[in-house]
Amino acid sequence: MFLTKAFAARFKFTNTQCETYNKTWVTIEHCRLHAISRHKTVLNINATFHYPATNIKIRLQVLKKANGYKPWLIDATVDACAFMQKPNHPVVKMIYNWIKNVSTVNHTCPYMGPQQVKDFYLTPQQMPLPLPTGEYALFLTWIFSNLPQFTTNVYFTFVEDLLKQ
Template sequence: MGKNIEKISVKTKVDFYNAECTVTDPSYIYFDTCKIKAVNRTYKYFTMTAKFPRRQPLYNISMTFALLRRANGYKPFLYNFTIDCCRYMKKRNNPVINYFHSWFEKYSTINRTCPYGPQDEVVDKLPVSHINRMTTEILPVPQGQYVFHTMSSDFFQKNYGPIIPPDQKPRQIDNLGECNG
C-alpha cells in the first residue's frame, strides 16, 4: 500500500520579445538607441540611450508607469501611476517605485537627483535575466503577456517652455508619487 508521491514544481520565466522607444516631442527627449540584443540562446540584454536636446537642465520631470496585461487587448494591471521624479530621487521613499527602479538602477545613469540634461541618460546592457529574477522571485506576477509602459514629461511647463529654477517655488501638484489604482 505504499504510495509514491512526486513533487512537482512550477517555475515562471520572463522573456522580452521587443523594445520600442517612441517620442512625442523630440525637442524634449529622443532615443539614440533602444534595442534588445540576443547574445546567445540564454543571454539577452536591453540597451537604451535617451538624449535631452535642450541645453538647460530639467528640474521638473514627471514619469508615468503602467503595467498592462494582455486580455482582449492590453489592459492596465496592478500599477498605473505618475510620480515626480525629482522628488522621488531625493527621498526614495516610495516602495513601489523603489521596486521598479531596482530593475535598472545598477545598469543606468538614472540614479541621481535633478537636474537632468543635457547629458545622455543610459540603460546599458540590462540583462533580461535580472528582470526575470525581479518579476518571478522578488514580486511574482501571474502568467500572461505584459507590456511595461513609461512616459516622461516636464509637467510644470506646457510645451516644455521655460524651466523653473530650483530656487523658485513651483506650483503644487496633488498626489505625486501615489498609486492611482
C-alpha cells in the same frame, strides 16, 4: 521515491518602442532589444536630454494582454525628482532597483546629456511578488515641465512552471 517540486519562472523581453514628442528637448539614439540566447534578451536605451530636466514626472502603467493590452495593476504618476531624493513609491522603487546598476539615471535632478540603460536583463529572483503567466507591457511616459516629452514601452512575457523538476 519523492518528487521534489521546484518553482521555476522566466522573463523574456519581446519588444520595445520608444517615441519622442519633442526632439528639441529629447532625442532617442536607440531603443532596442538584443538577443543573447534563446531565453535571454537584454534591453538597451540611449537618449540625450538637450536641456536640464528638473521637473520630471513619470506616468507608469503596467498592462496585461487579454484581447489586447488592458490596464492590469498600476496606473500612477510619480514625481521622479522627489523620488530620487526620497524613494517612497514601492513599484517605482522596485523598478529603480532593477535598473540602477545598468543605467545613468542613478542620481538626483537635474538630468542633462546622455542617459542610458545598457544590457538590462530581468530575472524572476528580482521580482518580489509573483506574476501570473502571461504577456505584459510596461508603459512609461516621461513628462518634463508638465509636457509629455517621450515614451518608453517595454513588452515582456512571464512564464511560471510550478511543476518543473
